[in-house]
Amino acid sequence: MRLASRKPSDWCNPEELPKADVVPEQQSARRSFWVRKRFWAACAALLLIGVLFRLVWDWTHPPSPLLQVAADAAPEVAELLREADQLAQDTVAIFPDDPYAWDVMGQLLGRFGKTEDATQCWEKALQLDPNFAVGYQSLGNLALERGELKKAAEYYRKAWELQRDSSVFPVQLAEVLIQDGQLEEARQVLTECLRRHPRSLPARALLGQILVPLKDYSAACEHLMYVITANPDYTNAYYPLSTALSRLGHTEESRKYLARFQEMKRRDEQRHRTTLKTETQLPAVRAALARAYLLVAKIYIARGDIATGERLLKRGLELNPDEEEIPPLLGWLYFKTGRENEAASLLHDYRQKHRDSLEAQMATGKVFAEFKRFDEAEAAYRRAIELTPLEAGGYAALASLYLTAGKRPFDAHVLALRAAAREPAPQFFFILAIAAQRDGDSQAALSAAQEAARLDPTNDQYQRLLDSLRRTL
Incomplete structure (x- = not known):
């Protein structure tokens, strides 16, 4: 075939080109170009889908209010x-x-x-x-x-x-x-x-x-x-x-x-x-979060998960060492799990740190009383009386401690009288009735029980004590 007899357009058909004119490197380059083009197109499509998905997700799932x-x-x-x-x-x-x-x-x-x-x-x-x-x-x-x-x-x-x-x-x-x-x-x-x-x-x-x-x-x-x-x-x-x-x-x-x-x-x-x-914002946020840890810990403890409750309380105390409710509850947990020395040490330090806090003394005394640590409970309640001599709470708590321990019935009677005199509330007359009964003064016990029942006639516990005292007289 003579080249002169070919039309110029014939040279545009690659299939009729002499095979020696098409090298393997050129064919490979063409294939590689189309592969890369398809790859980047797929990446762009996936990226677009991801962006659209994120937009839809953010619209249907907004961040939580705290976030x-x-x-x-x-x-x-x-x-x-x-x-x-x-x-x-x-x-x-x-x-x-x-x-x-x-x-x-x-x-x-x-x-x-x-x-x-x-x-x-x-x-x-x-x-x-x-x-x-x-x-x-x-x-x-x-x-x-x-x-x-x-x-x-x-x-x-x-x-x-x-x-x-x-x-x-x-x-x-x-x-x-x-x-x-x-x-x-x-x-x-x-x-x-x-x-x-x-x-x-x-x-x-x-x-x-x-x-x-x-x-x-x-x-x-x-x-x-x-x-x-x-x-x-x-x-x-x-x-x-x-x-x-x-x-x-x-x-x-x-x-x-x-x-x-x-x-x-x-x-x-x-x-x-x-x-x-x-005042800065950070301490206030720490205090709020510590309080939340305390409340969540109470949920776990109420369900018997002492270990998780302890972990949460420790985190709360770390956030806010001044949160007064955490140490008594943590001390209670230590007592509950047999770590008496650790509990006593924690509560003693807490009492000293909050020596002028009525709430701290009363809370500490309550924990010590529950675990029959009589001397420590007595010291806490006596400090509460020193802090608020005109209030009934310390007198009533110490009287109840003596009654529960079966000790000093006369002192319990006197303390209960002081509590009722300072706050003539039904719960204090109830304690007075029990203290007077233990002290051998049945008539005083009856009078106190009558007053408790009069002040709170819907309380079954008061009524039962009153009925019992009436039968014994």
Whole structure:
């Protein structure tokens, strides 16, 4: 074949080219090009699918509320918030039917501003247990923050109905009623609270305050004087006391208490300003997380998982060494698992660190008493009496210790008398009845039992003791 007879277009057909003109390297390069092109096209497609999947996932699965808060927080705070989120998520996943688990999540969410999510947690807790009083209280707190006074009152009233012996719920209810202008109903609530808890200073202070606009000035003075005698630093008692004294014509006394109020108010405001200057977010977050660890530990301990409870308590104490509820519970765990020396050492150090804390002394004494460490329990209760000689709690606890140990019946009788004299509440008359019976004074025991049953006629335990004493006389 002659090349001259070929048309130029014929040279474009590779199949008719002489085989010597097509080298293997060129064929391989062409194949490699198409393979690479298909590979990168597949990668681009997969990347696009991944991005779309992530967008859809993020839209249908937004981050948890605490992680949303963590996204805008400082690094050290964000780390703690992520830990809090993990703790809460794990707790409700492991204990989905436990209202206390949902309460933990609700408290963390509410603490960091996610109130709508917190509301759902407490509503879930109440679905699981309609008698979960803390759930109603927490919903009441949120309603109060939103200014929904009637709804808050409804929640606090329900909580109080479920725990009639509480001294906290009626005070919260009364505060809301006062804000809503329902002073007469608030007076009834506080009067009932004081019948059960005669030495409740918040209840007396509130009652004294509302008795001024209700024009019962003498009763207002009585309650408010009681408050400032028991606690001279109770700032909010001084102004209504000054007003009540002025209405009664005691001008000089009124001016004295007004001046005292103004002085204390300036002091309180200065303390508040100092706190705002020195307070940072990190310690507050650590304290909130430590509290959450304590609550979760209680869930595990209640279910018999002592090891996990101990681990959680230790983490809580690491986060906030000033959390007063953790050391007594940790000491209890040590006693429970046979580590008596470790428990005693922990509780002794705790008592010394919080030597001026009534709550610390009472909690320590209770743990020592449960495990029959009589001397340590007695020392803790005696310190409680030193701290609050006008309060009933220390006397009653020490009297109960003597009764439980079967020791010093006369001293138990005297201590119980002091407790009932300081706070004429049914539980203290009940202790007095038992102490008098052990001391051989049957008539005094009967009188105390009658008073306990009169103050709380629905208590079966009081009634049984009264019936028993009547049969023996």
